[in-house]
Amino acid sequence: MITQKWPIAGLVLTVFLLSSQIMSVYAQTDSSQSVIVRSVTLEGNVKTKDRIILREMTLHVGDSVRLADLPGRVQWDQRNINNTTLFVTVDVTTQITPAADSTQLAQLDLTVVMKERWYIIAYPVFDLADRNFNEWWYDRGRDFRRVVYGGRLSYRNVTGTNDRLQVVIERGFLQRTILSYSKPYIDKAQKIGLRVDVSYATNKEIPYRTQFDKWVYTKSEDVLRERAYASLTLTNRRGLYHYHTFDTRYTRNTIADTVARLNPDYFLDGRTRQQFLAMSYNYRYDRRDNVVFPLVGKLFTAFVGVSGILPSDNFNFLDLSASMTRYWSMGGRFYGAGSLRARATWPTRQPYFNLRGLGSSIDMVRGYELYVIDGQRTAIWRNSVRYQLLNVRKQLNWLHVRQFNTVPIAVYLTAFGDAGYVSSTVAEQYQSRLANQLLAGTGLSVDIVSFYNLVMRFSGTVNAQGNKGFFFNLAKEF
Structure with a gap:
């Protein structure tokens, strides 16, 4: 029989706070500067078409991004690709090549390494x-x-298009x-x-x-x-x-x-x-x-x-x-x-x-x-x-x-x-x-x-x- 009584003094109420960041250090580079994406390399997508993966990314060839924003952008791109649920693992790595002179931007190379699921x-x-x-x-x-x-x-992933x-x-x-x-x-x-x-x-x-x-x-x-x-x-x-x-x-x-x-x-x-x-x-x-x-x-x-x-x-x-x-x-x-x-x-x-x-x-x-x-x-x-x-x-x-x-x-x-x-x-x-x-x-x-x-x-x-x-x-x- 259900009785009308409270077995506890109160409920657990959650205090809303928002804090999310990724820590990364780019040696000898000013974080206020920008870099330009030179290449995006995809590895491990044996069946999945490249365009399905690139669709989930905010960083594309030719884009410029502030170094201060880069860790967060990379992290969310990795999460977006993972959320297609097409892959067991997704890892994104970056490599920055310094600019030849002050009139140019440093160049960024992105590599996305994936392991596909059994479909x-x-x-x-x-x-x-x-x-x-x-x-x-x-x-x-x-x-x-x-x-x-x-x-x-x-x-x-019948046709490689999710x-x-x-x-x-x-x-x-x-x-x-x-x-x-x-x-x-x-x-x-x-x-x-x-x-x-x-x-x-x-x-x-x-x-x-x-x-x-x-x-x-x-x-x-x-x-x-x-x-x-x-x-x-x-x-x-x-x-x-x-x-x-x-x-x-x-x-x-x-x-x-x-x-x-x-x-x-x-x-x-x-x-x-x-x-x-x-x-x-x-x-x-x-x-x-x-x-x-x-x-x-x-x-x-x-x-x-x-x-x-x-x-x-x-x-x-x-x-x-x-x-x-x-x-x-x-x-x-x-x-x-x-x-x-x-x-x-x-x-x-x-x-x-x-x-x-x-x-x-x-x-x-x-x-x-x-x-x-x-x-x-x-x-x-x-x-x-x-x-x-x-x-x-x-x-x-x-x-x-x-x-x-x-x-x-x-x-x-x-x-x-x-x-x-x-x-x-x-x-x-x-x-x-x-x-x-x-x-x-x-x-x-x-x-x-x-x-x-x-x-x-x-x-x-x-x-x-x-x-x-x-x-x-x-x-x-x-």
């Missing part, structure tokens, strides 16, 4: 159907009948097939990108309502829900850090009569079919040192989505959200992070299937990993202080596959404090104990970051209701 990964799927590992472990009795199995093919082909075939608790292809640039200026997705999924066991902030499931020998969609996404990247995304998606969902009888509000008014055309726009300003596990930088996102554009559509929905996150160095091995995120949806009366508040990996107040809190408006404030315990790069010389014999490993001890709120008009209907009140959680975690974008997090938390927990989360992107 074709076909692997078996053995995954959990639940929202996260913790829900499966604590609430679903570690039931292996709730697993998803099958195979996935992820083919990155494009991606993905094929997913999953069976078991969930039957799903996905086909996706994305190409970041289809124009000569490398600004416009395109993505196509097609998906079809069926379930014989689904959550049909929420009770006490937990999903309640029903199952059958027959299919209870079908979901299908096709989408076309257009992207526009301005400069290095500004991303615009325009998405058009047609969705068709159906449920069995059994589900509609159990919860007539599943699609509203006892309907068994939901079909609609949706269009959305997303803006992202992303200047982080590492997109997988950022330590320094800024991220801002804004989203607007409209569903129910066609006259035949039976679902109308407006979705607005925005978030801003800041990461900064606190000196030494300490790093801070603070994030604000808000979301609002209309109309007030929404199908249960589309009604989501807090409970996903993105919209989560840490300490409430086991709860799903439904509502039409949400707000989250997340704060962290990290201490770097370890940051090394292991070279496995005995492994003669270059894409796998370099293993970066970083370990962080993180203290965090979060707060959130869900505004809900269905709290009484679904017997929610957490909606329409302040949510707060704090705790400690050990975060392990390794190659191929693998992040493992072990967390101990306590929330405002006095519930304590130990949770494990895994994030991985190919």
